[in-house]
Amino acid sequence: MMRSELTRSVPAATTLPMRKLHETPGSGWRAVRAAMMLVAGSLMLSGCISVNAPDKPIVIELNINIKQEVIYRLSADAANTIDKHPEIF
Amino acid sequence: MPVPMAPLARKNRPLVLGIAAVALALGAASAALAQRDPAYAAARAAGQVGEKTDGYLGYPSPPPPALRSMVEDLNIKRRAVYSEKAQAAGATIEEYAFTSGCRLITQTAPGEKYEGPGGNWLTRSSAPPQRDGRCP
Numbered sequence A: 001m002m003r004s005e006l007t008r009s010v011p012a013a014t015t016l017p018m019r020k021l022h023e024t025p026g027s028g029w030r031a032v033r034a035a036m037m038l039v040a041g042s043l044m045l046s047g048c049i050s051v052n053a054p055d056k057p058i059v060i061e062l063n064i065n066i067k068q069e070v071i072y073r074l075s076a077d078a079a080n081t082i083d084k085h086p087e088i089f
Numbered sequence B: 001m002p003v004p005m006a007p008l009a010r011k012n013r014p015l016v017l018g019i020a021a022v023a024l025a026l027g028a029a030s031a032a033l034a035q036r037d038p039a040y041a042a043a044r045a046a047g048q049v050g051e052k053t054d055g056y057l058g059y060p061s062p063p064p065p066a067l068r069s070m071v072e073d074l075n076i077k078r079r080a081v082y083s084e085k086a087q088a089a090g091a092t093i094e095e096y097a098f099t100s101g102c103r104l105i106t107q108t109a110p111g112e113k114y115e116g117p118g119g120n121w122l123t124r125s126s127a128p129p130q131r132d133g134r135c136p
Helices: A002-009 A016-050 A068-084 B002-011 B013-033 B038-045 B065-089 B093-106
Strands: B113-115 B121-123
Touching (some): B065 B093
Antiparallel strands (some): B113 B121
């Protein structure tokens, strides 16, 4: 009697009566989380939309690949070269 | 520290002044030795030729044929020098030429023309020239 009673009275964690205990708060959090996701998603979406192309035409500068550090490195050498060739500068 | 440093600087002042005088004299000598062709010098002073940002000479206004051939010759010579020096420095010709252009624009005399960072021709005043942001 006692053995059968025990096995019957302890429900597994997956059974409905156990889940019902946590169902109410759980579903509330799920709703909040879903709402947050929706807000975040809409924010990201609106963020993406607000990135507009510049109104000025895009100018491709050919000298852009000349790095400032290279110019600094060459500066003294170039100055020396200019001083040594006064006839062409 | 400033106490012993001050008399030292005072003691070296004639030496410093001497070095400055020698440097000035050398500068004047090199300026006197500058063998700029008179026609080229005149074209520069007249604003017919200007320094571009890329390290070469350009024309703020359409040039007469004689001036054009002279300036093209100078640009070819400049390119040869840039090429040689760039190779020695491990840089590209464009990098070396651009760096020289920064310097050449600084060295323009008031009244001479130079290319501004926006690609427009400007006349050098006594104020520092407008240069590319990467110029040292």
